[in-house]
Amino acid sequence: MKMYNFNSGPAVLPAEVLQQASEAIIDFNNIGLSILEIGHRTEWFINVLEEARSLVKELMQLDDSYEVLYLQGGATMQFMQVPMNLLDENETAAYCDNGIWGSKAIKEAKLFGQVHIACSSKDQGHTYIPRELSVPQHARYLHYTTNNTVEGTQWHFIPEANVPLVADMSSDIFSREMPFSKYALIYAGAQKNAGAAGTTIVVIKKDILGKVNRTIPSILNYSNHIEAKSLLNTPPVFAVYVSLLTLRWIKQEGGLAEMERRAQERADLFYHTLDTLDAFTGKVDKRDRSLMNATFTTQNPGHEKLFLDICKEHGMVGVKGHRSVGGLRVSMYNSLPLSSVQALCDVMKDFNEKRG
Numbered sequence: 001m002k003m004y005n006f007n008s009g010p011a012v013l014p015a016e017v018l019q020q021a022s023e024a025i026i027d028f029n030n031i032g033l034s035i036l037e038i039g040h041r042t043e044w045f046i047n048v049l050e051e052a053r054s055l056v057k058e059l060m061q062l063d064d065s066y067e068v069l070y071l072q073g074g075a076t077m078q079f080m081q082v083p084m085n086l087l088d089e090n091e092t093a094a095y096c097d098n099g100i101w102g103s104k105a106i107k108e109a110k111l112f113g114q115v116h117i118a119c120s121s122k123d124q125g126h127t128y129i130p131r132e133l134s135v136p137q138h139a140r141y142l143h144y145t146t147n148n149t150v151e152g153t154q155w156h157f158i159p160e161a162n163v164p165l166v167a168d169m170s171s172d173i174f175s176r177e178m179p180f181s182k183y184a185l186i187y188a189g190a191q192k193n194a195g196a197a198g199t200t201i202v203v204i205k206k207d208i209l210g211k212v213n214r215t216i217p218s219i220l221n222y223s224n225h226i227e228a229k230s231l232l233n234t235p236p237v238f239a240v241y242v243s244l245l246t247l248r249w250i251k252q253e254g255g256l257a258e259m260e261r262r263a264q265e266r267a268d269l270f271y272h273t274l275d276t277l278d279a280f281t282g283k284v285d286k287r288d289r290s291l292m293n294a295t296f297t298t299q300n301p302g303h304e305k306l307f308l309d310i311c312k313e314h315g316m317v318g319v320k321g322h323r324s325v326g327g328l329r330v331s332m333y334n335s336l337p338l339s340s341v342q343a344l345c346d347v348m349k350d351f352n353e354k355r356g
């Protein structure tokens with residue numbers, strides 16, 4: 001039986017993608033080789049990589065002043081690669097401190113230059129998105145996490161700043177239409193909305209590079225990756241292929257407008273149910289609720305484990321909150337069917353009737 005997958009990442013993937021990926025493991029495009037066996041500099045793989053890179057640009061409606069890279073090291077590596085490439089020791093970068101991942105990015109940036117905290121929601125356990133920001137005019141860039149996977153908040157507006165914008169979009173990339181050309185750099189681990197684990201998408205406006213004085217190790221230098229068309233060394237071939245299949249699926253289903261419509265529909269159903277049941281409470285400000293990761297608790301703390309056990313009995317995985325914050329969390333990424341949310345809501349209603 002296929003489970004209801006509310007995992008936060010690696011996460012649910014479209015059935016078609018899994019089918020195509022599994023076929024390619026046996027025989028890629030009927031060439032008589034597995035996708036796992038082909039050389040990364042063959043025309044076969046170069047076509048995969050180029051199509052994936054150009055689909056990212058197409059979905060984001062970006063022009064040729066941007067370059068798309070498929071890198072390794074996860075979004076976590078971007079926490080240091082961004083400041084290493086964009087920030088000199090005596091310069092300042094502004095960072096929004098809105099959750100566990102943003103805090104990690106701040107910690108790494110401090111190794112390379114000065115960090116100015118533009119806003120923080122720490123005072124209330126990162127349960128809201130601040131409206132007031134202070135960004136020094138001389139800041140090299142402003143970094144923020146568009147969706148806080150762990151805490152369950154999401155920026156539903158773009159922060160105002162007269163400096164280049166850098167965003168960690170790991171948990172809401174390709175889930176909504178956005179003016180992506182407002183950003184100088186966007187990064188996201190592929191394992192939530194853009195494929196399987198093992199690769200990170202980095203989108204860079206080329207003119208922000210080449211301005212720091214430090215010597216950057218070759219493998220960490222964005223310019224080298226751009227020059228090598230994302231083939232500086234052996235890329236994670238299979239992960240890039242799964243990302244391509246996922247991007248094709250997004251496009252075929254109707255693109256970002258359709259992903260956004262589905263995300264809203266799922267979130268409306270879930271949050272409406274949550275708000276009508278006494279047995280559960282949401283954890284964050286309603287206006288800042290994430291459409292991707294919903295965090296909540298049982299009203300009676302003693303009921304949490306019981307609820308998780310019931311979810312398990314119904315074949316639902318990924319309902320437990322992140323280990324750092326506890327509570328409950330369900331992730332509702334692009335390919336999660338509305339019927340999965342409906343099934344969860346039914347379990348919650350039943351739980352409420354019996355124990356609310």
Ligand SMILES: Cc1ncc(COP(=O)(O)O)c(C=O)c1O
Pocket residue numbers: 009073074075076077101145147148149150168169170171189
């Ligand atoms: C917003 C955000 N940033 C960064 C990360 C870290 O990603 P990775 O494990 O690919 O390094 C995650 C992981 O869940 C995330 O949700």
